[in-house]
Amino acid sequence: MHSTNLEYFKLTVEAGSLTRASSILGVAVSTLTRAIDRLEDEFGVTLLERSHVGVRLTAAGDLLFQRIVTLLDDLDEVKALCQMLGTGRRGVVRVGTLLPPVGVQFRLALSVWKSKHPDIRVIFYEMGTRDLRSALFRRRVDVIFSTPFAKSGAIESLPFCSENLMVALSSEHSLHQYPSITRGQLRNETFLVQDWGRDHSVRDHYLEILGKDVTIETHPAGKQSVFALVSAGYGVTLAVQSQAERGFPGIIFRPLRESNAHLPIRLGWDADRQDAVTGRFVAFIRDFVRQR
Numbered sequence: 001m002h003s004t005n006l007e008y009f010k011l012t013v014e015a016g017s018l019t020r021a022s023s024i025l026g027v028a029v030s031t032l033t034r035a036i037d038r039l040e041d042e043f044g045v046t047l048l049e050r051s052h053v054g055v056r057l058t059a060a061g062d063l064l065f066q067r068i069v070t071l072l073d074d075l076d077e078v079k080a081l082c083q084m085l086g087t088g089r090r091g092v093v094r095v096g097t098l099l100p101p102v103g104v105q106f107r108l109a110l111s112v113w114k115s116k117h118p119d120i121r122v123i124f125y126e127m128g129t130r131d132l133r134s135a136l137f138r139r140r141v142d143v144i145f146s147t148p149f150a151k152s153g154a155i156e157s158l159p160f161c162s163e164n165l166m167v168a169l170s171s172e173h174s175l176h177q178y179p180s181i182t183r184g185q186l187r188n189e190t191f192l193v194q195d196w197g198r199d200h201s202v203r204d205h206y207l208e209i210l211g212k213d214v215t216i217e218t219h220p221a222g223k224q225s226v227f228a229l230v231s232a233g234y235g236v237t238l239a240v241q242s243q244a245e246r247g248f249p250g251i252i253f254r255p256l257r258e259s260n261a262h263l264p265i266r267l268g269w270d271a272d273r274q275d276a277v278t279g280r281f282v283a284f285i286r287d288f289v290r291q292r
Helices: 003-015 018-025 029-043 059-086 104-116 129-137 201-210 223-231 241-246 276-291
Strands: 048-051 054-057 091-097 120-126 143-146 155-170 190-194 215-219 237-240 251-255 262-270
Touching: 003 018, 003 029, 003 048, 003 054, 003 059, 018 029, 054 059, 091 129, 091 276, 104 120, 104 155, 104 276, 120 276, 129 143, 129 262, 143 276, 155 223, 155 241, 155 276, 190 201, 190 223, 190 237, 201 215, 215 223, 223 237, 223 251, 237 241, 262 276
Parallel strands: 091 120, 091 143, 190 215
Antiparallel strands: 048 054, 143 262, 155 237, 155 251, 155 262
């Protein structure tokens, strides 16, 4: 059964005659007649009584007419929904991230996105750098927020923000008296870092910033667990400013006074795959960054 035949039947009834309906639709009367004949053959009943003065619904036609109108309305709604999905105006964007999205730039971007695209849900997945790449290529996430050391030729990316790095110390640590801390003051300290699934990218970045005179101790745990160990005196760690602003019991945060003491974050996506919703999100972030 073709929806066109249903449309022709509906409009013929509403116009009151085949001639008037053909004029409105811009098709021949014979085209309308054949469409209605096909419906009557499929339903096995006569839908319209036709005469030189117009058309009139039969009892069967009257019973089916309202249902056909409802069916066509529902079909229009489905078409509109598909169009919205095809243009990225409704759906879900799955976001993988190395850091919790609690920084000022993240919060503002998410707020503006929500106001502009209320029908697109955002779901976050927090994981390590290597897992982010894997999730992106296995299509578990649509985009990732990660660091420049998550390099891959198949990942397109653009800069999103940069967070200052802070040293997280136990409130009992001897360095707590200093308003800021240099790399030299951290010589021989033990640094506790997150290490998901043997993903050493965070550890390697620590060594790049701090030099080789520190001991790195990895933990397959979240940042909150690492903070708990720091507060108990097991070592120190680095934190981004947004994490420091949230605070943690028993920990003090001090700026790291080094030229490279920041963590740049980039938005990445699969260069070989981009659906409408993902494309809309990438374009939004690009415009958002340019306007800041």
